[in-house]
Amino acid sequence: xxxxxxxxxxxxxxxxxxxxxxxxxxxxxxxxxxxxxxxxxxxxxxxxxxxxxxxxxxxxxxxxxxxxxxxxxxxxxxxxxxxxxxxxxxxxx
Amino acid sequence: xxxxxxxxxxxxxxxxxxxxxxxxxxxxxxxxxxxxxxxxxxxxxxxxxxxxxxxxxxxxxxxxxxxxxxxxxxxxxxxxxxxxxxxxxxxxxxxxxxxxxxxxxxxxxxxxxxxxxxxxxxxxxxxxxxxxxxxxxxxxxxxxxxxxxxxxxxxxxxxxxxxx
Numbered sequence: 001x002x003x004x005x006x007x008x009x010x011x012x013x014x015x016x017x018x019x020x021x022x023x024x025x026x027x028x029x030x031x032x033x034x035x036x037x038x039x040x041x042x043x044x045x046x047x048x049x050x051x052x053x054x055x056x057x058x059x060x061x062x063x064x065x066x067x068x069x070x071x072x073x074x075x076x077x078x079x080x081x082x083x084x085x086x087x088x089x090x091x092x093x
Numbered sequence: 094x095x096x097x098x099x100x101x102x103x104x105x106x107x108x109x110x111x112x113x114x115x116x117x118x119x120x121x122x123x124x125x126x127x128x129x130x131x132x133x134x135x136x137x138x139x140x141x142x143x144x145x146x147x148x149x150x151x152x153x154x155x156x157x158x159x160x161x162x163x164x165x166x167x168x169x170x171x172x173x174x175x176x177x178x179x180x181x182x183x184x185x186x187x188x189x190x191x192x193x194x195x196x197x198x199x200x201x202x203x204x205x206x207x208x209x210x211x212x213x214x215x216x217x218x219x220x221x222x223x224x225x226x227x228x229x230x231x232x233x234x235x236x237x238x239x240x241x242x243x244x245x246x247x248x249x250x251x252x253x254x255x256x257x
Contacts, residue, residue, distance in 0.1 A: 028219045029212050031244065033251045034205060074149075077140045078157055082164045084205055089141050089149070 114188035171199035
């Protein structure tokens with residue numbers, strides 16, 4: 001019984017600790033300057049870093065803009081949706 | 094149309110001919126997805142593409158989407174209030190609009206919302222948005238003109254916000 005409980009807790013702990021990516025997808029309507037500005041505002045990124053992610057979205061179709069704990073990743077996705085960016089949450093590989 | 098910054102607190106759009114003034118007045122209505130499923134789907138996009146995230150998608154619809162709707166609405170209310178002060182010059186019929194600098198963020202957001210909703214509603218392709226197509230009349234052509242005009246305004250306002 002005790003061993004089973006410990007195993008369940010370990011599994012649960014692993015799931016919670018899995019890093020999550022916040023991914024922004026390309027949308028040809030959103031202006032490039034607007035997308036960079038949103039990254040600066042939401043994540044506090046420098047202009048240079050924000051533009052690097054914006055260009056990655058533009059050229060590759062998506063960019064992982066942040067990785068970390070699930071709860072915070074969800075909050076970031078919500079903020080990005082508030083700015084009407086196409087953002088999703090996905091488990092980090 | 095002329096764009097100016099007479100002081101630190103204000104930006105002014107002037108010499109707006111009746112068509113451009115009408116396009117400005119149409120921002121709130123254009124930003125509203127109304128009964129367009131595609132516009133609504135674009136403004137309230139899914140937070141995950143993973144089929145295993147059904148709980149997240151359900152919670153998102155129930156708790157997050159209403160909050161997002163409030164954020165979107167607050168920007169539109171700022172724009173509506175400013176548009177009520179749109180001034181029509183008696184001598185030439187052109188319009189002038191003064192916007193407080195502290196309201197530009199709301200304008201940038203509202204214009205973006207309007208552009209996204211219009212593109213989704215009319216299913217414009219990337220090529221259509223990039224290609225120069227003259228205004229030929231009709232609802233679709235007018236919507237494309239709106240998307241372009243709102244994009245120009247967004248760029249102008251963003252430049253001011255960035256201090257360039």
